[in-house]
Amino acid sequence: MPELPEVETIVTGLKPNLEGKLIHDVQVFNKRTITNPKDIEGFVATIKKTTINEVTRKGKYIDIILDNKMHLIIHLRMTGQLIYSNKEMDFTHLRAMFKLDNGLLYFNDIRKFGTISLLHQDELLLEKGYHTLGVEPLSNEFSDCYLKEKIKGTRPVKNFILDQTVIAGLGNIYADECLFLANINPKRPVNTLDDMEITLLVDAIKEVLSKAIENRGTTFSDYKDSYGGKGENQNFLKVYGRGKEDCFKCGKKLSSDKIGGRTTVFCLDCQK
Numbered sequence: 001m002p003e004l005p006e007v008e009t010i011v012t013g014l015k016p017n018l019e020g021k022l023i024h025d026v027q028v029f030n031k032r033t034i035t036n037p038k039d040i041e042g043f044v045a046t047i048k049k050t051t052i053n054e055v056t057r058k059g060k061y062i063d064i065i066l067d068n069k070m071h072l073i074i075h076l077r078m079t080g081q082l083i084y085s086n087k088e089m090d091f092t093h094l095r096a097m098f099k100l101d102n103g104l105l106y107f108n109d110i111r112k113f114g115t116i117s118l119l120h121q122d123e124l125l126l127e128k129g130y131h132t133l134g135v136e137p138l139s140n141e142f143s144d145c146y147l148k149e150k151i152k153g154t155r156p157v158k159n160f161i162l163d164q165t166v167i168a169g170l171g172n173i174y175a176d177e178c179l180f181l182a183n184i185n186p187k188r189p190v191n192t193l194d195d196m197e198i199t200l201l202v203d204a205i206k207e208v209l210s211k212a213i214e215n216r217g218t219t220f221s222d223y224k225d226s227y228g229g230k231g232e233n234q235n236f237l238k239v240y241g242r243g244k245e246d247c248f249k250c251g252k253k254l255s256s257d258k259i260g261g262r263t264t265v266f267c268l269d270c271q272k
């Protein structure tokens with residue numbers, strides 16, 4: 001699933017091609033992709049002949065802001081791809097297509113879990129999970145103090161950092177990478193972290209996500225950037241996808257276990 005670095009890379013790529021451009025037409029090939037409104041004709045009519053003011057990201061959501069105060073809130077979920085081209089392209093799982101005055105924006109999605117929701121700026125509360133997002137981990141708001149305030153209860157630290165109402169945009173790949181860098185066992189009850197460990201965790205999250213953005217995201221199977229290209233960060237992962245392989249720090253075998261239903265890879269010796 002695309003996480004913060006992948007969505008950030010897509011948004012950065014889309015900005016110069018979409019901002020200030022007119023949407024001439026929209027075609028919807030899978031009605032269920034459009035979660036709001038249910039009326040597809042109304043969806044198309046509201047978007048047609050509007051201009052895109054801005055493309056931004058919040059957590060794992062892409063927000064395309066139109067000049068009629070409407071927002072296209074897009075979540076790629078498992079396999080969604082948002083690809084821009086000034087040429088006609090063939091996609092096998094095309095769910096929607098936007099015709100702009102300078103090119104085409106394709107929403108391709110194999111598994112069909114990805115969603116597009118059209119909401120007025122005053123209705124953004126209606127998008128489940130969007131308005132409850134926690135702080136952006138690369139912002140100054142995300143600090144030791146913020147995390148300390150949020151820590152409550154005994155749930156595993158892995159589940160805590162995956163909670164989108166605490167940290168916006170962190171997913172399974174980067175959660176494992178951050179905990180490895182911070183030397184924290186993902187099963188540790190979050191309320192047992194001391195001040196030093198919280199500082200290490202905050203620093204690790206910022207470092208791992210920044211490097212992943214520099215590497216244009218992680219491609220294992222379906223993730224593509226807005227130009228249809230692959231990321232490079234899969235070549236730099238330390239633990240994710242490396243269960244039973246040797247730890248880069250101590251050389252012992254990495255452990256793999258399910259935590260909160262998610263496969264988690266970690267080093268029992270390095271992560272306490």
Ligand SMILES: [Zn+2]
Pocket residue numbers: 247248249250251252267268269270271
């Ligand atoms: Zn180790």
